[in-house]
Amino acid sequence: MSEQAATVREYDLFTPEAMASPDAFLHRVRAESPLAWLPRLDAYLLTRYADVSAALRDRRMESADMSRTLQCLTPAEQEELAPIRRSIEMWMGHTVPADHVRFQKLLKRYFTPAMVDRLRPRVREFTHELLGAVAPKGQMDVVHDLAYPLPANVIAEMLGMPVSDREQLQAWSRDIIPVFGDGDVQQLRVAQRSIVEMEDYLRVIAAERRRRPGEDVLSTFMAAEAEGVVTEDEAVANCVLLLFAGHETTANLIANGLVLLFENPGQMTRLRENPDLMPLAVEEMLRCDGPVGVIGRVTTEPVDLAGHPVPAGKHVYLALMAANRDPAVFADPDVVDIGRERSRVLSFGMGTYYCLGAALARMETDECLRILLDRCPDLRPAYRTPDRQPSMPIGHRLGSLPVAF
Ligand code: HEM
Numbered sequence: 001m002s003e004q005a006a007t008v009r010e011y012d013l014f015t016p017e018a019m020a021s022p023d024a025f026l027h028r029v030r031a032e033s034p035l036a037w038l039p040r041l042d043a044y045l046l047t048r049y050a051d052v053s054a055a056l057r058d059r060r061m062e063s064a065d066m067s068r069t070l071q072c073l074t075p076a077e078q079e080e081l082a083p084i085r086r087s088i089e090m091w092m093g094h095t096v097p098a099d100h101v102r103f104q105k106l107l108k109r110y111f112t113p114a115m116v117d118r119l120r121p122r123v124r125e126f127t128h129e130l131l132g133a134v135a136p137k138g139q140m141d142v143v144h145d146l147a148y149p150l151p152a153n154v155i156a157e158m159l160g161m162p163v164s165d166r167e168q169l170q171a172w173s174r175d176i177i178p179v180f181g182d183g184d185v186q187q188l189r190v191a192q193r194s195i196v197e198m199e200d201y202l203r204v205i206a207a208e209r210r211r212r213p214g215e216d217v218l219s220t221f222m223a224a225e226a227e228g229v230v231t232e233d234e235a236v237a238n239c240v241l242l243l244f245a246g247h248e249t250t251a252n253l254i255a256n257g258l259v260l261l262f263e264n265p266g267q268m269t270r271l272r273e274n275p276d277l278m279p280l281a282v283e284e285m286l287r288c289d290g291p292v293g294v295i296g297r298v299t300t301e302p303v304d305l306a307g308h309p310v311p312a313g314k315h316v317y318l319a320l321m322a323a324n325r326d327p328a329v330f331a332d333p334d335v336v337d338i339g340r341e342r343s344r345v346l347s348f349g350m351g352t353y354y355c356l357g358a359a360l361a362r363m364e365t366d367e368c369l370r371i372l373l374d375r376c377p378d379l380r381p382a383y384r385t386p387d388r389q390p391s392m393p394i395g396h397r398l399g400s401l402p403v404a405f
Contacts (some may be wrong), residue, residue: 022293063093
């Protein structure tokens with residue numbers, strides 16, 4: 001064992017230091033203790049790019065499931081929340097590995113480059129529509145008026161929902177997002193009500209798609225149902241997962257990405273002068289402020305992490321945000337450089353659970369920011385400091401983003 005791996009130090013992610021400057025805090029943890037122990041979360045933490053990417057590919061580390069949230073509840077609460085558990089246990093990534101492979105194969109029929117191309121003009125139309133609605137005011141809250149509605153509209157389109165129901169989708173999303181939070185019973189009750197409502201709603205669309213298939217994901221599911229590959233319950237549960245996985249994440253990338261440009265005016269000018277840099281700029285936004293800061297895993301067998309033996313049944317947080325700023329992989333990791341050579345950021349994960357929506361999210365962010373910068377040459381922040389709100393267990397999301405143009 002190397003000297004560096006000799007000790008596993010303890011850290012607390014909820015100190016004022018860690019919460020105020022998570023990136024600086026994680027730099028310190030990475031340098032001091034590549035495998036760290038978080039007593040308050042009863043979990044390990046990995047921060048180096050090499051260790052995080054190895055753990056993402058390691059099949060002895062499974063996606064952390066719902067049981068951790070539910071185990072803090074009383075037996076009566078657990079019974080009350082049985083429907084949410086049943087549904088989430090069907091979400092890909094939260095199932096047994098064989099079902100995960102089955103759902104992944106099935107969804108890959110839908111998540112193709114052709115699907116991204118098909119949605120691109122719709123993303124442009126939605127962006128223009130949303131900007132058109134606020135244009136007369138010369139100001140907007142990017143989070144509320146653009147970043148949240150855009151990916152919700154895209155998911156509604158994917159699900160084959162009529163335009164009139166799109167606001168409902170955003171409301172469901174708001175309720176469902178906290179489902180893996182701190183196990184607050186009231187929040188879980190609200191999430192459960194919305195999941196059940198959304199699933200009932202989707203069953204109606206599913207029945208229609210059985211009769212008349214379209215190009216949406218429910219049609220893909222219903223074709224697979226006819227082949228005996230998936231049940232209706234699994235189909236609607238995994239449509240809810242798509243909302244959970246693809247809405248707030250993409251919204252945060254758009255909003256965080258814009259803040260990054262505001263905070264680095266030289267990069268904003270560079271991008272305005274050369275819009276073809278947008279794909280690389282999106283990679284830099286993912287690297288510097290990706291929406292998913294950490295992901296959880298559970299060891300299913302004894303493993304070796306950063307040179308330390310870790311037994312089975314342990315929770316491990318993989319800090320994607322720390323890996324993406326590892327100086328061993330990214331030169332000057334805290335410098336925002338939209339011309340940085342494209343490298344393998346870990347913001348969409350890697351290996352078994354790699355994000356199915358990565359190409360879609362990149363396209364949405366690219367198109368949205370391109371149109372925004374093009375239509376608003378005088379776009380400027382209308383806040384003193386960004387409205388960053390802490391997210392569990394470390395990192396942040398934007399509560400609002402007022403701008404003028
Ligand atoms: C910027 C936006 C996004 C980010 C940062 C993101 C990030 C991630 C990450 C880190 C994972 C891996 C989780 C793990 O390893 O446990 C993941 C998985 C997944 N994402 Fe995304 N995601 C985004 C957008 C989307 C979109 C738009 C969709 C679809 C509408 C989507 C669908 C999925 C699905 C289905 C999985 C599960 C894959 C599997 O288990 O095989 N994501 N995402």
